[in-house]
Amino acid sequence: MALNYKQTKLVKDTIPALREHGERIASIFYRNMLRAHPELNNYFNSVNLKNGRQPRALTAVILGFAANINNLAEQVPKFERMCNKHCSLSIRLEHYEIVGEYLIRAYAEVLGPAMTPEVQVAWERAYSVLAKMLTGREAQLYKQFGSWSSWRKFRVDKVVPESADIYSFYLVPQDGEPLPSFLPGQYVSVQVPTPDGHLQARQYSLSEAWRPDYYRISVKRDEGPAYANAVSKSYLHPGAVSNLLIDRVAAGAAVDVSHPAGEFFLDTKETGARPLVLISAGIGVAPMVSIANAVTQSQPGRPISWIHGSRSEQVPFHDHVARLRAQHPASFRTAVFKSRVVEGVDVPGVTYDFASRVDLARLSPDEDRLFLEHGGTEYFVCGPEAFMRDVSLYLRAQGVAGAHIKIETFSTGDAALEQK
Ligand SMILES: Cc1cc2nc3c(=O)[nH]c(=O)nc-3n(C[C@H](O)[C@H](O)[C@H](O)COP(=O)(O)OP(=O)(O)OC[C@H]3O[C@@H](n4cnc5c(N)ncnc54)[C@H](O)[C@@H]3O)c2cc1C
Ligand code: HEM
Incomplete structure (x- = not known):
């Protein structure tokens, strides 16, 4: 059920106090919930609970949602990452009831007398609106998963x-x-x-x-x-x-x-020939191999750039990428940055192109590996958070629209939410 004007105001009025006590709420909430439902330890990443990333992510979404409760439609795209993750972890409707119960109890403990019965009902409604939006999207994803909806x-x-x-x-x-x-x-x-x-x-x-x-x-x-x-x-x-x-x-x-999931992908149904630029560092290479393989198989002439930074002696997938480049000389361009070059082993132009960390400014415009002039180029970026931030800032400074830059973070919360 939606919130009326008064309830919306009650929720919004308590947000500053809840924000102020965010860490405390999160620790009370998870401690009590996991004590009563130890089976949920099998769902949560124990490291992200300990370091606070998961509690921070959940709190940020709930308070952000409540602060913008009058603009629900605008918030929907922000939920895509978490709904995909929830579905890949078999999170179900009944889990939302448990989370809701312990979250509101934690709010009550922190707000004290300010959590009047009216405020509590308002928060219960706000949570249930959000839970309905998330479970609605998750039901669609589970439907797409078909009979493979758990492990x-x-x-x-x-x-x-x-x-x-x-x-x-x-x-x-x-x-x-x-x-x-x-x-x-x-x-x-x-x-x-x-x-x-x-x-x-x-x-x-x-x-x-x-x-x-x-x-x-x-x-x-x-x-x-x-x-x-x-x-x-x-x-x-x-x-x-x-x-x-x-x-x-x-x-x-x-x-x-789990069934495959995730909102970081190349839309293969959109068969345009817009150039693709894949920029990765370290293990961020993994989704790029999938994208490069899919494109070279189904759209062999589509322009694609592979830009990778590695600290390893052996650059992962190096031989495979060299083969792709040899098979598609007109459309497949590469640039490998290697921050640790081994004398006598590494050969410039063969095992690497630049002896440094990824620095897009070093790519010569003549070789056009960033396709900056095209206007419609799609950029996929994956690697450590600082790396992705630097790459995004560089591309934005070159005039690339934010909507054309997709980033994949290998962790939970902060960076993933910031990009929205
Ligand atoms: C969408 C997505 C895609 C991903 N794709 C890949 C992929 O293709 N390949 C890949 O290898 N990974 C990928 N990851 C990352 C992967 O999911 C794991 O996070 C990664 O393998 C580390 O998990 P782990 O269990 O080994 O480490 P965890 O046990 O989760 O620990 C994580 C880090 O925290 C540190 N740590 C743990 N406990 C403490 C403590 N008490 N104090 C201080 N530090 C601590 C650990 O040393 C470690 O560095 C992806 C993640 C996401 C979200
Ligand atoms: C309104 C309710 C909820 C909100 C706002 C919410 C929010 C979030 C957010 C923001 C993330 C991080 C997504 C990412 O960055 O990848 C996340 C992940 C997760 N959520 Fe939820 N969630 C809710 C309900 C639930 C429920 C009911 C459960 C199950 C009990 C659950 C379990 C998890 C787990 C296990 C993860 C992955 C954690 C990790 O990888 O560290 N969530 N959620």
């Missing part, structure tokens, strides 16, 4: 190293049924049991164009902060899922995989 068992067919710390996993469905198509750039969630007895899911971009027999993901080892002393180097908090996949999940193992 599906896959067998790891093979694991192939792409560099010293990136491994591709070829995943075959155990039921042997053909795999549904996805849009290049999208991801799957992979769920594994972790040593603490919980399940943990993480997202991995599909790194191959769609094919009916297997999906491929490429996982980078996340070592975490290093701790070095005189004799050895060790790691304080090695990433839970990436290390587990790389060290413990070999060919033949079973993993749970």
